[in-house]
Amino acid sequence: MMTLVYRGIALFILALVLRCMFREKDFWKQVTATMVIVPLVLRILLIK
């Protein structure tokens, strides 16, 4: 159960990061978001 909640939180944060990334006008900040997305995806899939 706790793992499901954890994955839900990670998914929520990923959605927020993606939202910011698509609204962002500075390319380099979009690159920063890209680097944040990778560990979030690995967490949600329980790979790392």
Place this chain on the structure above:
Amino acid sequence: MAPLFEIRGSKSSAIFLLAAALTLSAWTGRNFLEMRKPDLVIPAEGFSGHMLSEWFPGITGTAVDTPVFIQDSGIPGANVLIMGGTHPNEPAASMTAVLFLERAAVTRGRLFVIPFANMSAFGHNSPQEASPQRIHFTLPDGSVRSFRYGSRATNPVHQWPNPDIYIHEASGQQLSGSEMANLNRAHPGVEDGPLTQRLAKGLLELILKEKIDLAFDLHEASPEYPVVNAIVAHERSMELAAMTTMELEFEGISMRLEPSPKNLRGLTHREWGDFTETMPILMETGNPSQGRLRGRTDEHLVLTGEDKFYAKASELGRLFIPYENDQPLDYRVARHTESIMVFFEMMTLLDTELVLAVENIPSFEEIMEKGMGEFLSPLN
């Protein structure tokens, strides 16, 4: 600091970068998942393969269930367990167990080998350690075999979260929360506890049910840690360990002998001795790749132990092992292997009924001369 050049972000660039992030996630994810595949081993003739869950069903189907190999000579003698891989970032331990698994011919007694005790911990690296994922050995036929270099702790994907304080159930001892994922703080185990504690319970059940007379838990330690190139023995195994230490010293292999502390709980040399009839032995060799003083951490360091910072520390007299610019894995495996063979000899001197006769194990000199790869079996 301002960026080197301004680029305006847009939805197109976001889509491009999202695709890049997903590609990178897929690539790294595959890389991480590869580490969860068990290493292939080629047991010598006469070994039968089992899973630890046969002795303790509480770990059936979990990430910590691990292979147990048994070679029964059919002639009554001693029952001996050789276990490596309690801490998968201590490769001489698991490689020594693999060496026995792939070479041993048991002519009296029964030999149990567990090469990868904490299978979950083999499936990932410790964060912020920059450890290599694998180490490689070239065999005489030119083929290459690889083995994982894992973490000290059970994979948090399989067991989480750690508490702030880990309370060892059998004693009430309090340790740092991260120790909950450390197999060598989990003994004698908890039947319905977290995965690591259940794994420890499985090992205890095996020792009890198979009436193991002598049980090795092989390790490595940082060269700057005092308990290194050492045997740690429970009261019941102390006489045997003392005889072995003296014999090893006669052979020119320097060895410390440490009594198992009575107030440090959860370790094999304490709990196996207190909760079973076995004689538990923990052995340590010096592994620069897990030490705090090391510089660049890569496969070369794991295999050779060459590190300029350890060389400097040695010059300054800060190490507990003789260190002359290297500490090869071959040497560390040779130490463990020779020590185990001497233990077998001394065990019979102590009790003539306790005989484990094993042939085909290379000597210290052979391992040093030819290297570990020489004694591994080709995969095909």
